[in-house]
Amino acid sequence: MTEHAHDSHDDHHGLGHVLPVKLLAGVLGALIFLTLLTVLTGTTYLYGFDLAVALLIATTKATLVCVIFMHLKWDKGFHAFAFIGSVLFVGVFLAYTLTDTKQYQDQIRDYAADTAIDSPFAQPLPDPPADHHHAAGEEHAAGEEHAEGDEDNH
Amino acid sequence: MTTTTPDVHYLNHEKGFKSWFWTLDHKRLGVMYMWSVIAAFILGGIFALLVRMELMEPNGYVLENAALYGFSDKLSAADLYNHFFTLHGAIMVFLVIIPGIPAALGNFALPMMLGAKDVAYPKLNRFSYHLWLTGAIFFVMALVTKGLDTGWTFYAPYSTSHSDSAVIWATMGAFILGFSSIFTGLNMLVTIHKMRPDGMTWFKMPLFIWAIYATAVIQILATPVIGIALLMLTVERTLGVGIFDPALGGDPVLFEHIFWFYSHPAVYVMILPAMGVVSELIANFSRKPIFGYRSIAFSSVAIAIFSFIVWGHHMFVSGQSDIVNVVFSALTFSVAVPSAIKVFNWVATLYKGSISLDTPMWYALSVIWLFGIGGLTGLWLGTLGTDIHLHDTYFVVAHFHFVMVGSAIFSFIGGIFYWWPKMFGVMYSEGISKLGCAIAFIGFNMTFLPQFVAGSHGMPRRYFDYDPQFEVYNYWSSIGAMVLGVGLSIALYALVRSLMGERKPAPANPWGAVTLDWQCTSPPPPHNFDHAPPVDGPYDHELVRWNDELNGYEPVDPVDGDPNLARMGSAKTV
Amino acid sequence: MIHLVPNLLAVLQSSSEQTPEGSLFFPPKASNFAAEADWLYNFIFWVSVVAFALVIAATVYLVVRYRKSVAPEPQPSPHHSTKLEVIWSVIPSIFLVVMFWKGFELFVDYRKVPAGAYQIQVEGVKWNWTFRYPTGAESNELHVPMGEPVELLISSKDVLHSVFIPAFRVKQDAVPGRYTRLWFEATMPGEFPFYCTEYCGTSHSGMITKAKVYETRAEFDEWLKSALNPYEGKSPAEAGALVWERKGCKTCHTNDGSNLVGPSFKGIWGATREFEDGSTGTVDENYILESIQMPAAKIVKGYQNVMVANGGQELSDEERDFLVAYITSLAN
Amino acid sequence: MTTASADAHGHHGDHGHDHPEHLAHHFDTLEQQFDSCKLGMWAFLLTEVLFFSGLFVAYATLRANNPEIFSLAASFLDTKWGAINTVVLLVSSFTAAMSVRNAQLGETSKLKRNLLITLVCAGAFMCIKYVEYSHKYHVGLLPPGMEHSMFNPETPYIPHGDHTGEYLELQAHTADMTPAERVHTMTTLGRFFGVYFFLTGLHGVHVLIGMGVIGWVLMRANRGEFGPDNFTAVDLVALYWHLVDLVWIFLFPLLYLIH
Structure with a gap:
């Protein structure tokens, strides 16, 4: 115990780095500001860059949390390296899968178009029942072939 | 060098079921993992033999009779067959090969190789083992409730909406086993990072540690993805979230992507530690530093990284798009090079060595043969033009058995024979062990070589009955499977026999190996080392010499006159 | 068991190319892809055989040469050789590039459906195949004319299935909820096995049918006509x-x-x-x-x-x- | 590390006697122990990142292939609750970071207060999630396989009474579509809600687990266990909690704010 006692009053030595309150509070302020900003940008039209802007703000917030709250700035470099590495792996995972699924969407849509008629959604959606205590079952079955009584609604 | 067993060692310093079940000792956990994995292997092996017996003839009658005689009144023989091959695959993959080397041998040997008292998180280590047991219980529940007939790959939508078997027991079992594997990997990673002894820099670690390190990276980064894939599948099956099942607007190919993002790297969770074991065996039984140490170490890491970007080669005919097929095929070949380098380095290590052909070396040399075939046949499957014909045929079955059984399991068994004297302080009969190895080797080749031909002729996998044109291959394959079973049984007999009756005590260092695991008594004391011995290089065989009087090896410069503890490396540096 | 020896002999005898029984490794070459696919297979085969033989010969030689039964002592020898390691990395890489490239070329052929190919819809359902022809005819065996490009438009009603005709060297999964396709041009008349190769449940191995190739278009057309109303004239x-x-x-x-x-x-x-x-x-x-x-x-x-x-x-x-x-x- | 452990040998002499109180037997120094725990926690966070990645892939493929339907889907989520929840989680992340500071400085009472605030925020987050979930349940915005879902392709549920708002909106939106378009819209929306419930649900499970471990650390803090030499548990729990926050930082714009 005694040999480590001297560690605690020096911020850059010992087991960990102690963050000043001001810094933490400042980061919280920035995070809340960015949240409001993303709500604002999210509810306005940004000429097709909506997703990019939203992701940019989210990534900024995430970086703040990682670097300050999670001590990465003062931590071993290996932790940051590993964390960024894992995000890159997720990137590879996403990139391949997105590329692939985008290529074959036509085949899915063609098939869906050919078989759409079998679905209850092929017909316009029926009106909701006026009084659910009485007419629920009947109205419910209107848009579909399976004429099963659905008395389970409430 | 003393050949007497120490009075107090990790096996006897505490007694009773509880002292084992709640132990924190990595060696005890390693030993328990080993016996558990062997038990699961026997169960999986029985399923394999039933499958092979059924396939001996085109319209086999083994399972028909089982169904007839009330083994199951519900399932037809075909269903029974589907359950058996699925359980064979699932048990062998999730319960045997993935935990086999990293959890059993890694747990036992790795901390000692580092001169450490234990792994970094002993409680997490115990928790991993208990998770393994829980996962195993889930699989047994699947087996005794409704069985499992989805194939170990759990492809949607069959597994989500069509199979009437105990899919959720099995997926949850695999989910739990996944976390067991993650925690083992995490433990090994931290242990290797933080608990190396003085003088052991990254490039002075034994290659087994490099292999376990690369494996740990995969376990940490890939295994959670199978976790989420199986969880998604379970939720899809219970709540119908519509992610995979096309009837609900989902995409089954997406499941294959998520599944193989883990399951391809998982192949390397199986083979990398095996390569590590073989590297140890070849170096120590040639009594030489391994040839091309750095390229073997780097190739382990390279394989680990590349393994994440080649998963699509399992999906060349799945409906995956053409462009992605081509990219994945090209990347697949990038894994071939580091694998080949390892084999060449092993062979080069033999040059000017002093080769002793003890049982573990027999296994190591078998692996060069078996992995050679397993690796090379991968080339047909990575090549787009030939994979289209061979995909999902017996060619693939034979290929991955050569890699997963021929290489991974044979290395595992070789590793068991190698560390057995350290584990239990006894020597086995070399004659019986070698006989087992030889019969298993012959049986293995007899089982799987004909399957390549059946596959290139077009016999699809997972077939209950088949076209009579394939009979000749299946006949020999089934005979081979029985020979393989006999060989492995003899190997197990040799091991068990060494523990029974008149035990032949093992010296501390029967092989003249110079990694730290051999520098304590056999069996090791409860805490391995009081302090980590300083080390220099991993394969400095001059530090240990043969002594005719002892008929064994002894350290050239023993520490404090302790004949068990060689001053590794410090002979030169201190 | 009794048929084993004759079976084995039959396989060995038929190792010469182009017989309806197929060769040592392959079923007959019955489509435009077969020759090229088999060539590539054999190319990889011989490269692998040579590589494997070298590794095994070296292993056996070294083990025999440097074996010490008692008191093994190490001998001084190199730990590494950059030159050697580069050589044995680069030479295999060259072969790998060739394999990839040839496989890629063949794959492009597999995917490039010729204009005007005769399109047949294939639908898999547990555990049966249905083939629908442009005329409206339906069958459970695939009927195709020889020498004409045929495109299969594949779908599934329930789970994953896979179309596999070994003699044509073609395979493609049938994925529910979407179409997939493949094409071929049959080059040999006769009947060839047609398998499902994606596990699909109880009767997966019973989901077998035939691909029947007609030598002339006229024969095929005649069959098409008869298939249009299969129940006509039957009790x-x-x-x-x-x-x-x-x-x-x-x-x-x-x-x-x-x-x-x-x-x-x-x-x-x-x-x-x-x-x-x-x-x-x-x-x-x-x-x-x-x-x-x-x-x-x-x-x-x-x-x-x-x-x-x-x-x-x-x-x-x-x-x-x-x-x-x-x-x-x-x-x- | 090498020198540190060499020092340790010098200082401690025989193993097991002079060990500091919080040092496990198999480590040589407190620093080695602390570094090992940190590395282990980070490795665990990596597995969490990859664990969520499967669902993000499911989300991304669905969204990238059907952007227009996603805008529609987002309009059924309540941005207000989403934003409030984001702020709640951010505050809890701040107090978690503060707790680490308190533990490092040995300020036990402040530590307990900050941990408690973190716990309360987590609870508030779950309450808001409950409000959102129950609304969606009543109006039938559920994964397509569920009985009570308006996207169920076998027997679509039709809401009634006070819960028809979203349904009527959807009815109007799809009225002029071709059958194929309408089927596509409805099935894709169903899948969106499948992904939505799965992602937020899995995140919610992580919040619950986090509440459990924060509660456990709070109990230990109450016993005065933490101090400058021994704040590892607080540090690790805070790291975990920040990851839970990180996931939500991405979920909020991706689910609630899409166009």
Whole structure:
């Protein structure tokens, strides 16, 4: 115990780095500001860059949390390296899968178009029942072939 | 060098079921993992033999009779067959090969190789083992409730909406086993990072540690993805979230992507530690530093990284798009090079060595043969033009058995024979062990070589009955499977026999190996080392010499006159 | 077992190319892809054989040469050799690039459907294949003319299946909810096995049919015409037998009394059946029609409900009646 | 590390006697122990990142292939609750970071207060999630396989009474579509809600687990266990909690704010 006692009053030595309150509070302020900003940008039209802007703000917030709250700035470099590495792996995972699924969407849509008629959604959606205590079952079955009584609604 | 067993060692310093079940000792956990994995292997092996017996003839009658005689009144023989091959695959993959080397041998040997008292998180280590047991219980529940007939790959939508078997027991079992594997990997990673002894820099670690390190990276980064894939599948099956099942607007190919993002790297969770074991065996039984140490170490890491970007080669005919097929095929070949380098380095290590052909070396040399075939046949499957014909045929079955059984399991068994004297302080009969190895080797080749031909002729996998044109291959394959079973049984007999009756005590260092695991008594004391011995290089065989009087090896410069503890490396540096 | 030796001899004898039995490693080459695919296979084979032989020969030689039975002592020898390591990394890499490139070229051929290919729709359902031709004809075996490019437009009604014709060296999964395709040009007349290679449940290995190749277009056209109305000129029972065969009934229900996934049709007409819920019933027309449309309604004791409503296929009223007639004809 | 452990040998002499109180037997120094725990926690966070990645892939493929339907889907989520929840989680992340500071400085009472605030925020987050979930349940915005879902392709649920708002909106939106378009819209929306419930649900499970471990650390803090030499548990729990926050930082714009 005694040999480590001297560690605690020096911020850059010992087991960990102690963050000043001001810094933490400042980061919280920035995070809340960015949240409001993303709500604002999210509810306005940004000429097709909506997703990019939203992701940019989210990534900024995430970086703040990682670097300050999670001590990465003062931590071993290996932790940051590993964390960024894992995000890159997720990137590879996403990139391949997105590329692939985008290529074959036509085949899915063609098939869906050919078989759409079998679905209850092929017909316009029926009106909701006026009084659910009485007419629920009947109205419910209107848009579909399976004429099963659905008395389970409430 | 003393050949007497120490009075107090990790096996006897505490007694009773509880002292084992709640132990924190990595060696005890390693030993328990080993016996558990062997038990699961026997169960999986029985399923394999039933499958092979059924396939001996085109319209086999083994399972028909089982169904007839009330083994199951519900399932037809075909269903029974589907359950058996699925359980064979699932048990062998999730319960045997993935935990086999990293959890059993890694747990036992790795901390000692580092001169450490234990792994970094002993409680997490115990928790991993208990998770393994829980996962195993889930699989047994699947087996005794409704069985499992989805194939170990759990492809949607069959597994989500069509199979009437105990899919959720099995997926949850695999989910739990996944976390067991993650925690083992995490433990090994931290242990290797933080608990190396003085003088052991990254490039002075034994290659087994490099292999376990690369494996740990995969376990940490890939295994959670199978976790989420199986969880998604379970939720899809219970709540119908519509992610995979096309009837609900989902995409089954997406499941294959998520599944193989883990399951391809998982192949390397199986083979990398095996390569590590073989590297140890070849170096120590040639009594030489391994040839091309750095390229073997780097190739382990390279394989680990590349393994994440080649998963699509399992999906060349799945409906995956053409462009992605081509990219994945090209990347697949990038894994071939580091694998080949390892084999060449092993062979080069033999040059000017002093080769002793003890049982573990027999296994190591078998692996060069078996992995050679397993690796090379991968080339047909990575090549787009030939994979289209061979995909999902017996060619693939034979290929991955050569890699997963021929290489991974044979290395595992070789590793068991190698560390057995350290584990239990006894020597086995070399004659019986070698006989087992030889019969298993012959049986293995007899089982799987004909399957390549059946596959290139077009016999699809997972077939209950088949076209009579394939009979000749299946006949020999089934005979081979029985020979393989006999060989492995003899190997197990040799091991068990060494523990029974008149035990032949093992010296501390029967092989003249110079990694730290051999520098304590056999069996090791409860805490391995009081302090980590300083080390220099991993394969400095001059530090240990043969002594005719002892008929064994002894350290050239023993520490404090302790004949068990060689001053590794410090002979030169201190 | 008794046939083993002749079988083995037959395989060895037929190792010469281009016989209907196929060669040592392959089924017959019956499509435009076969020659190129087999060439590539053999190329990789011989490269691998040479590489493997070198590694094994070196291993055996070194083990024999440097074996020490007692008191092994190490000998000084190099730990590494950059030159050697570069050589044995680069030379295999060159071969790998060639393999990838040839495989890629062949793959492009596999995927480049020629304009004007004859399109046949293939639909997999547990455990039966249906082929639909542009004329509206339907069949359960694939019929194609020789020497013409044929495109298969593949889909599945339930789970993953996979179209595999070994003699044509083609394979493609049938994925529910979407189309996939493949093409080929048959180059040899005859009948070739057509397998499902994606595991699809109980009768996966029973999901086998044939690919029949006609030597001339005229023969194929003639078959197409006859396939357009398969029930014409047949008695109801005969037509029912055809329905049984073509609509996938026979995968699970035999006509000879042996029980597969479902009960056999043989001798059930008029019989009393015991159901899973303990009740009983007599097999009559209503029972059969109900069992086709709502299989879950009554499950015969000892069986599981694996049948899709309406047999998973669109059976017309007429076809259902034919089936009833067929089952009637199978009464004892 | 090498020198540190060499020092340790010098200082401690025989193993097991002079060990500091919080040092496990198999480590040589407190620093080695602390570094090992940190590395282990980070490795665990990596597995969490990859664990969520499967669902993000499911989300991304669905969204990238059907952007227009996603805008529609987002309009059924309540941005207000989403934003409030984001702020709640951010505050809890701040107090978690503060707790680490308190533990490092040995300020036990402040530590307990900050941990408690973190716990309360987590609870508030779950309450808001409950409000959102129950609303969606009543109006039938559920994964397509569920009985009570308006996207169920077998028997679509039709809401009634006070819960028809979203349904009527959807009815109007799809009225003029071709059958194929309408089927596509409805099935894709169903899948969106499948992904939505799965992602937020899995995140919610992580919040619950986090509440459990924060509660456990709070109990230990109450016993005065933490101090400058021994704040590892607080540090690790805070790291975990920040990851839970990180996931939500991405989920909020991706689910609630899409166009």
